[in-house]
Amino acid sequence: MKKIIKRKTENITAETTKRTIEKAIKRTVINLFFLFLVFCFAACGGNGGSADTSLGENGSENSVSGSLAENESDGSVSSNDEANVGLSSEENDENRDSEKEGLENDEEAETENETNILVAYFSATNTTEGVAKTIAEIVGGDIYEIVPEDPYTDADLDYGDDSSRSTLEMNDSSSRPAISGSVENMEKYDIIFIGYPIWWGEAPRIVNTFMESYDFSGKTIVPFCTSGGSGIGSSAENLSALTDGATWLSGRRLSGNASSDTVAEWIDGLGLNIG
Numbered sequence: 001m002k003k004i005i006k007r008k009t010e011n012i013t014a015e016t017t018k019r020t021i022e023k024a025i026k027r028t029v030i031n032l033f034f035l036f037l038v039f040c041f042a043a044c045g046g047n048g049g050s051a052d053t054s055l056g057e058n059g060s061e062n063s064v065s066g067s068l069a070e071n072e073s074d075g076s077v078s079s080n081d082e083a084n085v086g087l088s089s090e091e092n093d094e095n096r097d098s099e100k101e102g103l104e105n106d107e108e109a110e111t112e113n114e115t116n117i118l119v120a121y122f123s124a125t126n127t128t129e130g131v132a133k134t135i136a137e138i139v140g141g142d143i144y145e146i147v148p149e150d151p152y153t154d155a156d157l158d159y160g161d162d163s164s165r166s167t168l169e170m171n172d173s174s175s176r177p178a179i180s181g182s183v184e185n186m187e188k189y190d191i192i193f194i195g196y197p198i199w200w201g202e203a204p205r206i207v208n209t210f211m212e213s214y215d216f217s218g219k220t221i222v223p224f225c226t227s228g229g230s231g232i233g234s235s236a237e238n239l240s241a242l243t244d245g246a247t248w249l250s251g252r253r254l255s256g257n258a259s260s261d262t263v264a265e266w267i268d269g270l271g272l273n274i275g
Contacts, residue, residue: 116188117141117274121195122207124152127256128226132195134263135224139274141193146210149178159200170200177206183214191220191272194239198227198253203235208242217245222270225253 119141121132129145136143156165169175183189194210196203203225221243223236236251252266267274 114188115141116190117193118144118183118186118189118191119193119195120144120146120183120210121193122146122197122204122210123195124157124197124204128195128197130256131224131226131254131258131263132193134258134260135193135195135267138260138264138267139191139193139272141191142189144183146206147180148206149180166199166204169205170202172205175205176209176212177204179206179209179213186214189219191222191274192216193222193224195224195226196235198225198230198233198235201230201233201235203239207239211239211242216243220247220249220272222249222272223251225251226256227253 117139119132119136119139121128121144123129123132123145132143132145135141152165155161158164159167161167169177194207196207221240223232223239225232225235230253232251232253236248240246240248249270249272254263254266
């Protein structure tokens with residue numbers, strides 16, 4: 001009887017030990033599996049940014065590689081190419097056609113907005129400048145200021161001083177004060193307004209410098225002046241003698257505070273073909 005009990009006890013002990021071992025093995029396997037998953041997630045996490053970006057933009061890594069390969073020749077990827085990554089070849093072609101059409105439209109708009117009118121002026125005290133800006137606004141023209149290389153001081157403009165710079169220049173018909181800068185693409189202008197103050201009944205000598213600096217052949221020139229009371233006199237006629245092949249229209253004296261309506265009325269009466 002004792003032997004039977006002993007055997008049963010041994011059997012129970014063995015069964016218990018077996019179950020304990022099986023549980024331990026299962027736990028070990030489960031722990032190893034979780035460690036494997038953690039390792040996999042960690043490995044994927046290191047490349048997650050580039051992988052997600054590639055797939056998110058393109059749907060595959062190959063399309064990114066192809067796009068970069070196409071641009072390796074010049075060492076850069078254009079913004080348009082980046083925007084088109086992930087699209088089909090037909091969609092890319094459509095996008096390129098749309099971009100090309102947009103550029104052409106922009107160029108046409110720029111061409112339409114280009115003006116053939118220039119308003120050039122010399123203004124020592126800003127009086128003529130105000131009138132010039134009004135004219136440019138009315139006709140939709142470009143504006144250019146004749147700036148002396150050596151700016152005039154108040155002492156230079158003292159017409160009561162026989163030794164002042166302006167007096168000496170106006171007493172010397174050959175005087176040609178230097179101009180700082182120049183008009184870009186003068187050839188594109190067909191109509192040129194030229195404005196100046198009246199000094200000693202004439203245009204300042206620096207305006208002569210301007211008129212002798214360009215070819216005005218085939219252009220229409222409209223002179224205007226500002227003064228405290230003197231008219232345009234023979235100043236425009238003397239300037240016209242400095243140009244060849246240009247058409248000169250009758251000029252006008254305008255006061256520094258001339259209204260836009262007054263200026264517009266004068267321009268309308270010139271008979272210019274201003275679109």
